[in-house]
Amino acid sequence: MQWSIQDIARLSGTTSRTLRHYDDIGLLPPTSIGTNGYRYYDEAALTRLQRILMLRDLGLALPAIAEVLAGQTDDARALVAHLHWLEQERARVERQIASVTTTIRKMEGGEQLMAEEMLDGFDHTVYKDEVEERWGAEAYAKSDRWWRELGAEGQAAFKAEEAAISGGLAAAHAAGTPADNAEVQALIARHYAWVRAGWGGTAPSAEAYLGLGDMYVADPRFAKHYGGPDGAEYVREAMRVYAASELA
Amino acid sequence: MQWSIQDIARLSGTTSRTLRHYDDIGLLPPTSIGTNGYRYYDEAALTRLQRILMLRDLGLALPAIAEVLAGQTDDARALVAHLHWLEQERARVERQIASVTTTIRKMEGGEQLMAEEMLDGFDHTVYKDEVEERWGAEAYAKSDRWWRELGAEGQAAFKAEEAAISGGLAAAHAAGTPADNAEVQALIARHYAWVRAGWGGTAPSAEAYLGLGDMYVADPRFAKHYGGPDGAEYVREAMRVYAASELA
DNA sequence: CTAGAGGTTGACGTTGCGTCAAGGTCAAGC
DNA sequence: GCTTGACCTTGACGCAACGTCAACCTCTAG
Structure with missing residues (x-):
């Protein structure tokens, strides 16, 4: 053939x-x-x-x-070497994050800006009431346990993943990319996986996922996090497209 | 002015x-x-x-x-935007670390390999971390490229040269030859040339070379390679003498 | 026969310089 | 006045992994 x-x-x-x-x-x-x-x-x-x-x-x-x-290098050995390189990369990026953060903090108005643009919307206990109201106290307790067991590193990764997703979505929205664009949908797929991780591995149903999208629009804290009402609506629309095609 | x-x-x-x-x-x-x-x-x-x-x-x-x-963008705003990008980068690297780790774990012998951390003192990737930490990831990438371009034969020659040098130094140390002995210094001259080759032809400064000597003593893997802490210290001393007389 | 889908080989663009190459300039010493 | 060496100039290629035209040929279906 x-x-x-x-x-x-x-x-x-x-x-x-x-x-x-x-x-x-x-x-x-x-x-x-x-x-x-x-x-x-x-x-x-x-x-x-x-x-x-x-x-x-x-x-x-x-x-x-x-x-x-070519068989010159063993797979495992190559990957282990690559892993070292990746760890170096991570360390480098983290060092840069630290210096950039420090620099911003030292600038007038910088702290303010940083707080506005990214830091809030991230203490997960803020969501406690909503979670309990919508999905029950047990759900919150489970999620909280999961969160603590993640450890600092896992938590950082989880936050970073969200930052990456929302950053990407904000950029797509700003660029006027349609919500059903393949790259946007890829981001939504990551978002879905992210939510599922936050649910302790349980895959949200289409209905639950759509409800989350509504919440993003309705709740000013979420809306702000996604770049204002417009941004949140954009994200909800993209989530709708995703749910329709992937969660049907 | x-x-x-x-x-x-x-x-x-x-x-x-x-x-x-x-x-x-x-x-x-x-x-x-x-x-x-x-x-x-x-x-x-x-x-x-x-x-x-x-x-x-x-x-x-x-x-x-x-x-x-140009004043078109505010410093703080530019840095905050940059911070977003850095966080995306970190998320990306972390995802890769996770998948590479998983892949290695699924391979036979992979786990073992990872645990050993590549103890073979001669896989050049062993030097990777040191190189990156001291001179940056780019320096490593360059060196790695050079290494691959050497070809199997060139690599063998490179390894053989190192073996000859460290063997000679170990013998000199065992025989109680002083570090400033002419033959020992000739071996160090070869060592210096060997390091320079590994640097892609860039001659290490006296400072960099002395730092390398310190590393040999401080790092047990290197120390072991030179016949234990004593051997590594002996090599460092010989390198010091060389640097003082030749790299001043 | 024609249109349209698909194939080919260049060749430039991306990021931030490192690294020659070929050749002019300048200050110092003989 | 000449040589030497340090320093300057303008190209132009190289790197990583392709994306993206451009210009042009080939195959297949109607």
Whole structure:
């Protein structure tokens, strides 16, 4: 069985340009090339491509992937090395966050700005009453327990994930990106996963998820967090699209 | 008061290439340009440069810095925006760390490997953390690229050279040869050349080289490699002598 | 036969400079 | 006046991993 470049691009969820690039750098030459110059790939190539994409998604650089595929480097060893690099990256980013935060704090008006734009909306105990009212005291207790067990690092990651999502949504909204845009929906997918994590792993039903969207619009604290009423409505709309297509 | 490009490069701790680049992109045009085409800068330019470098160190992109300096964007607001971006970065890195860790754990032997933390004193990735911590992730990336480009043969030669040097030093230490002995110093000269090669040809300064010696003593992995704490101290002492006489 | 979908090979853009290359300028010593 | 060496200039490539035209050929269905 042979496939054209577009075929495997679709099968593997990448683009033909990427495949051409991989051919150029010798990472994935096509199985055969027609007299017309067309690239054709077989199952073996597809398998190889899938390994490449998996490693790429883990963040490995293409030359490192090439080594692993060539058998020069052991998979596990390459990943452990990569893990070290990632940890260094995290440390670097965290150091920068610390210095930027310090700098902002030292500037007049900076503290104010920071507080307005990001810090509130984040003490999870603020939501205690709403959670209990909507989903019961038991639900809150469970969520609270889960939160404490996360540990400082897990909590930071959880907050950071939310910051990333809402930041991305705010940018999309500002850019006028439609709510059903693929990237926006990818952010919503992350948001859904984030909410589910906050629910202790229980997947929210479409109804519950939509209710959350309504709350974002209705509650000024949430609305503000998503960049005002407009932003919150935008997020709700994106959540609606997601629920309709993914949670039906 | 006017300074040449090299002068302010030194005064501000950057390079003339960077200054030319800032001129090219209009971020920092020189105060005046001589009939010979030379760039000259005054105190105002120096001040502006220092603000640029401060913001750059906080991680802001050059166009963002340009906006701040042009007064188009408020400093605090730009930093808050940058903080958002940094948090997204952290979230991204944390997600990758999570998936890489999971992947390693699912592989046979992976867990083991991770636990061992790569004790083999000769996988060059062992040096990764030290390199990144002391000289930055970029320095490591460069070194890593160089390493891969060496090819299997070059890598073997590199390892062999190190083995020869450390073997020779261990023997000298065991024999009670003083650290300032000529043969020992010849070995250190080879060691220095070896380090420089690992640096992609950049000659380490006396300070950097001495820091490396300290690291050998402080880090048990290195110490072990040089035959325990005593051996590492011996090597450091020999490096000190070398630095004093050759790198002064 | 024609339209439209899909294929090809360039080649530029992205980020912030490092690193040659080829060649002019300037101050100092002979 | 000449040489030397330090310093200056303007290009231009390199890096990571493709996205995005551009210009042009090929295949397939109606």
